[in-house]
Amino acid sequence: MTEPKPDRQIFHCDCNSFFASVEETFRPELRSVPMAVAGDPESRHGIILAKNERAKKYKISTAETVWSAKKKCPELVLVPPRRQTYSEFCERVNAIYEQYSPLVERFGVDESFIDVTGCLRSFGGDALKCANEIRERVKREIDITISIGVSWNKIFAKLGSDYKKPDAVTNINRENWKEIVFPLPASDLFFVGRKTADALGKMGVRTIGDLANFDRDLLVRRFGKFGEQLFINANGLDASPVLAAGEGEAIKSVGNGYTFKRDLLSESDVKTAVAYLSDSVATRLRKHDFKCRVVQVAIKDTNLQSITRQMTIAAPSHLASEIGAAALELIAKHWKAGKPIRTLTISGENLVPADQAESEQLSLFDEPSARNNERNEKLELTLDKIRERYGSKAVITGNILGNDLGIRDNVNK
Numbered sequence: 001m002t003e004p005k006p007d008r009q010i011f012h013c014d015c016n017s018f019f020a021s022v023e024e025t026f027r028p029e030l031r032s033v034p035m036a037v038a039g040d041p042e043s044r045h046g047i048i049l050a051k052n053e054r055a056k057k058y059k060i061s062t063a064e065t066v067w068s069a070k071k072k073c074p075e076l077v078l079v080p081p082r083r084q085t086y087s088e089f090c091e092r093v094n095a096i097y098e099q100y101s102p103l104v105e106r107f108g109v110d111e112s113f114i115d116v117t118g119c120l121r122s123f124g125g126d127a128l129k130c131a132n133e134i135r136e137r138v139k140r141e142i143d144i145t146i147s148i149g150v151s152w153n154k155i156f157a158k159l160g161s162d163y164k165k166p167d168a169v170t171n172i173n174r175e176n177w178k179e180i181v182f183p184l185p186a187s188d189l190f191f192v193g194r195k196t197a198d199a200l201g202k203m204g205v206r207t208i209g210d211l212a213n214f215d216r217d218l219l220v221r222r223f224g225k226f227g228e229q230l231f232i233n234a235n236g237l238d239a240s241p242v243l244a245a246g247e248g249e250a251i252k253s254v255g256n257g258y259t260f261k262r263d264l265l266s267e268s269d270v271k272t273a274v275a276y277l278s279d280s281v282a283t284r285l286r287k288h289d290f291k292c293r294v295v296q297v298a299i300k301d302t303n304l305q306s307i308t309r310q311m312t313i314a315a316p317s318h319l320a321s322e323i324g325a326a327a328l329e330l331i332a333k334h335w336k337a338g339k340p341i342r343t344l345t346i347s348g349e350n351l352v353p354a355d356q357a358e359s360e361q362l363s364l365f366d367e368p369s370a371r372n373n374e375r376n377e378k379l380e381l382t383l384d385k386i387r388e389r390y391g392s393k394a395v396i397t398g399n400i401l402g403n404d405l406g407i408r409d410n411v412n413k
């Protein structure tokens with residue numbers, strides 16, 4: 001008989017009101033007034049990206065417009081965002097995390113998972129002691145507060161960092177998990193977006209406890225493989241690993257690869273293939289109500305040598321136009337123009353529920369690209385509807401038409 005493996009000790013660390021907190025380190029006087037970082041503070045349509053503790057008292061929320069926030073709090077101080085500075089702070093915070101474990105997985109600009117199992121010797125095995133030391137060091141050395149969730153799996157660790165904040169540690173362990181996790185709304189659970197929450201609500205599932213106690217087979221029948229994952233997540237059975245930087249594989253990903261009838265040679269071959277593959281990836285993301293933070297391409301040449309490269313995109317996306325643009329950028333950067341490509345795979349990695357992504361701080365888009373985005377979004381959602389009604393072959397995007405690469409239609413099922 002083999003001994004059961006001991007539980008892992010996983011932290012999810014979340015910087016509290018990250019952009020606003022960083023601004024306060026430069027201008028401490030902002031701490032005593034309601035303040036928000038806004039995409040375009042001069043415009044009524046500018047979007048609130050982060051707010052400080054004082055502004056929270058006015059119920060100002062992320063992703064609302066400057067106009068609506070000012071209505072709630074006319075004296076609100078608005079500060080424009082500084083991407084470069086935020087990513088420098090992100091580096092500094094993660095440099096502290098990395099002193100505690102080699103397994104630090106960044107999840108967006110202000111969140112990271114850390115697996116400290118096996119790194120707790122100097123804490124006498126006490127994960128909470130370790131978490132509190134990290135929390136205090138970030139506060140002392142970087143002057144921002146973080147909240148940490150501690151649990152045996154990533155899903156509950158993430159719930160924990162949100163459970164009590166700012167500047168707090170929440171331990172969700174085998175003894176207390178049902179008490180803490182079960183009463184929370186199902187929509188708090190990782191991967192449960194608005195659409196999924198609505199569908200669950202119709203089945204009478206409102207809390208994570210409802211979900212955990214629901215019939216597993218019924219969930220599978222209703223949502224497929226995703227339903228199984230929901231059941232697993234709600235019951236603390238998720239075993240996905242914390243991945244160190246560069247380990248590639250994400251928590252979950254959606255990808256599509258194709259070996260073409262003939263090798264891709266010209267720029268237009270590559271564009272056709274990318275259009276086809278990113279359309280298929282984007283359609284599947286939308287179908288499951290996800291956006292991806294990272295776009296990855298894998299390229300195989302005629303000797304079956306392959307490379308895999310990825311990039312984080314400016315804001316999470318489920319649009320073929322954006323995923324395709326990122327894929328083309330990666331190919332242009334990492335593959336010699338004209339070198340034959342036998343197989344190309346595009347995937348969306350680091351998935352987040354679409355509606356969670358919408359309100360995410362990362363959406364630092366400026367106004368014109370936001371409008372552009374909205375237009376692409378409408379177009380692609382319309383494609384989804386047509387395909388739903390008339391089948392996947394009903395719409396073939398322009399540059400795919402008449403190709404000799406073996407691509408006949410959209411293979412999304």
Ligand SMILES: [Mg+2]
Pocket residue numbers: 014015016017018110111
């Ligand atoms: Mg945060």
